[in-house]
Amino acid sequence: MMLVFLLASLASLAAPPMVELPQDEVTRYAGEDSLYLYTLYMAERNSNAGGDGFLTTEAPDSASDDQRNESALGDSLEFRTPVLLSDFRIAGRTTANPGEYKIPLNVFLRATGGQQDVATYTFTLKVDTAGGEITKATEQKEMNACDSILPGGCGWNQVVINLKWTGAQEFTVIADGQLKLFISAESSCEGSSGGPFSPSCDAEVAWGKPDDITDYSSMEFWANALAGSSVRLQQPGALWTDPEVVDWYPNSMPDDREMNFTVDVRDSLGRFDIQSVSVQLQDPSGTYVVDHSFSDNELVEDNNGLRGVYQWVHPANVEHGEYELTLEVIDIQGHSVLIEHTPVYFHRYGISIRHALDRTVEYIAPGQTTPIKMSLRHIGSVGEALDVELDLLTNLGSNWVVEFDHPDSYYLADGGDEVLAILTLGAPTELSNAPSRLEIAVRAHNASGAEVQYLVFTLDLEKLDVYAPPMASLWDSKHEHQISNSSRPESFDPNIPRFVDQGQFTPFYLELFNTGFDIDSFRLDVPMKPRGTVFYFVDNDTNPPV
DSSP: OOOOOOOOBTTSSSOOOOOOOOHHHHHHTOSTTOOEEEEEEEESOOTTTOSSEEEESSOSOSTTOBOEEEEOBSSOEEEEOOOOSSOEEEEOEEOSSTTEEEEEEEEEEEEESOTTOEEEEEEEEEEEETTEEEEEEEEEEEEEOBOTTSTTOOOOEEEEEEEEEESOSEEEEOTTOOEEEEEEEEETTTTOOOOTTSOOOEEEEEESBOSSOSOOSEEEEEEOTTTTOEEEEEOTTOOTTSOOOOEEOTTOOGGGOEEEEEEEEOOTTOGGGEEEEEEEEEOTTSOEEEEEEOOGGGOEEETTEEEEEEEEEOOTTOOOEEEEEEEEEEETTOOEEEEEOOOEEEOSOOEEEEETTSOSEEEEOTTOEEEEEEEEEEOSOTTOOEEEEEEEOSOOOTTSEEEESSSSOEEEOSTTOEEEEEEEEEOOSOOTTOOSEEEEEEEEEOTTSOEEEEEEEEEEEEEOOSSOOOEEEEEOTTSOSEEEETTOGGGOOTTSOOOOOTTSOOOOEEEEEOOSSSOOOOOOOOSOOOTTOOOOOBOTTTOOBO
8 A cells, every 4th residue: 555645844944735626626516516625623622522632624723722742652642523513424535546535634743763763653534424433544654763862853744644445435424423533653662671862752643733834734625514504585473394485576565575584504513613694685687685694693593503584575666587595604714605595486477365454254144235345456566467357266155145346357557556346245134054254266367368376365254143232341551461351251350450540540441342233332331330430431543532
């Protein structure tokens, strides 16, 4: 076996750099399944990771990362990544041999002993996989010992070891696992005895922040620690697990224009590896209508990741077409990782329908007429006229009267236009077989006559008597807590104190609801009241006393 390595003394002007990747390896991982060139530095031990040293993407430049060097004779030196928060996919670099791959290890070594002594270093790369810990690669390096008693002493040698394997180029370190590097050594001078002037016998490894040079002990490979990150587009109030909304309309109602961009950033190596997080939405013309960078305050730790929400209310009349949504995460080594979302669409044509009083229930009574007012809104693009046809799908029977005020169609000339549609129902005197809800078909056609949208609008139907007693409910002074309701008298608790201010009026809210179908007037009376108490009723809308 032949090992490729480079040697340089610290006394030299500059340490040799790592070998650059060939261009074909860059294109090998371009595109949807991108991997990036990572450097893992051998740094000061991390207590959570364990081992003798830490494999990290953060260069050991802080004051606490002074150069460390220890002997590899006897017990192995062990270097570990953090315990991974998610699966970490790694790919080796190609070699001249087909089917063979490598991870270059740049490391500083120093062997001391007699002039004829040789130290043999062993480098072992181990991986935690779904099937347990496996040895991925093992290489050895022989180094002639330096006689430490010679003038000038012994310097460090920078060595590049290629940790090689055959088979698949890629492998995965599982979540909660680690990538581990073991370095051990043997020397021919071990066990020899000499006088007080004999050279020392050792085989050392240096890591951390070097004292005299600008290079580090490190390894390089292709990977993507952020591959598990994602962005979701949802409406306000949605949970992460709720369905996404990718279909939007340029002229929706203002309350329906709020878009929540929820990011979930997963870095296998941990929070420290993340430099910045941003989200972008690009319109069909190439303009970034959203380009938001999250501040630290906008990101919270959630289940070993970072979660954040950016809310954007799109303006009216935005361009229709396909929008590109991306999440960009930049790590501490400058990798700009783009996570592409499926396309988002602002549709050219669209119609919305709602009850004119913003309710989901309508009322019917025996022998009475119910006008149902509905608001039709053109939520598509400007410059696109729509004809909208309404049709009652619910079969009410021949003894009902069903009429739309525009039986042919309703015309909306432009995006954002609204019209009022009225469906009049004439109920029979017998409602025992009346349906519990209405279904209304809505068909929109463009100027060419093509049907561009179809939806079904649903309203619940509730039967009322023509004459019925009112329902009254009493609320606290902030109109937040209901004290009593006439339809549920058992809910009133007389043991709960209701405080009033002495010498001044304390407001309470009294709500009245006409549960009958006719128009009624009501009289308010307080037959029982404490002595000296004054009751004063005021209309909450118009303010005059009742």
